[in-house]
Amino acid sequence: MAPISASYKATVSDPFRQPSCDRCAGNRGIEYKTQPGTPIIAGASGIVSFSGVVANKKYLVIKTGAGRRLTYGSILNSDLRIGNSVVVGQIIGTTSNMLYFGVRESALTNSRDIYVDPALYFDQNNQFLSRAVLVSGAKTGSYSPDSAVLGSSC
Numbered sequence: 001m002a003p004i005s006a007s008y009k010a011t012v013s014d015p016f017r018q019p020s021c022d023r024c025a026g027n028r029g030i031e032y033k034t035q036p037g038t039p040i041i042a043g044a045s046g047i048v049s050f051s052g053v054v055a056n057k058k059y060l061v062i063k064t065g066a067g068r069r070l071t072y073g074s075i076l077n078s079d080l081r082i083g084n085s086v087v088v089g090q091i092i093g094t095t096s097n098m099l100y101f102g103v104r105e106s107a108l109t110n111s112r113d114i115y116v117d118p119a120l121y122f123d124q125n126n127q128f129l130s131r132a133v134l135v136s137g138a139k140t141g142s143y144s145p146d147s148a149v150l151g152s153s154c
Contacts, residue, residue: 003032003040003072003101003118010034013098016117028115029071029102034095036076042092043070043101043121048084057100060093062086069113073100 014031042062049069050061058075078093086092103121104113 003043003099008034008038010038010099016115016119018115018117022112029073029100030118032095032099032101034097034099036095036097038095038099039091040072040075040078040093040095040099042086042088042090043103043118044068045085045087046070048080048082048086051078051081062092067106069104070118071100071102071104073102074098 010032012030013033014027016030017027019028044062044064044066046062046064048060049063050059052059054073057073058078060072060075060078060080062070062072064070072092074096075093076096080086080092101118103116103118105116106113
């Protein structure tokens with residue numbers, strides 16, 4: 001599920017760009033330009049594993065039952081705290097003038113998480129997907145989901 005309902009105006013301002021190494025340049029999520037106060041929608045059910053400020057921006061992380069971590073950044077407001085349960089589709093906060101949305105998965109080869117393109121998990125029937133795709137020439141990671149994980153099953 002996309003982090004913002006299709007009924008709200010949001011455009012991709014910076015698409016996912018897989019970095020070539022852990023500390024290399026890239027964009028480890030998708031950034032959207034939004035109107036302040038736009039509701040943020042939980043992409044999956046899970047537990048809040050982080051809620052706090054990083055570099056003067058409020059972030060919220062939801063750990064799903066599948067072990068993925070969904071990160072929402074540049075949040076204007078959220079009442080959720082670490083340990084709170086969240087259900088898919090729940091409004092979890094509101095945006096500032098932008099929203100960062102990232103997805104991390106457990107790597108099979110080591111203990112570090114890897115960032116994957118969040119658009120891989122958007123519901124294929126959601127019209128918002130048409131605005132949340134990579135720009136031509138952008139590279140994606142080597143991750144390729146099977147059809148069982150598409151939609152809101154992050």
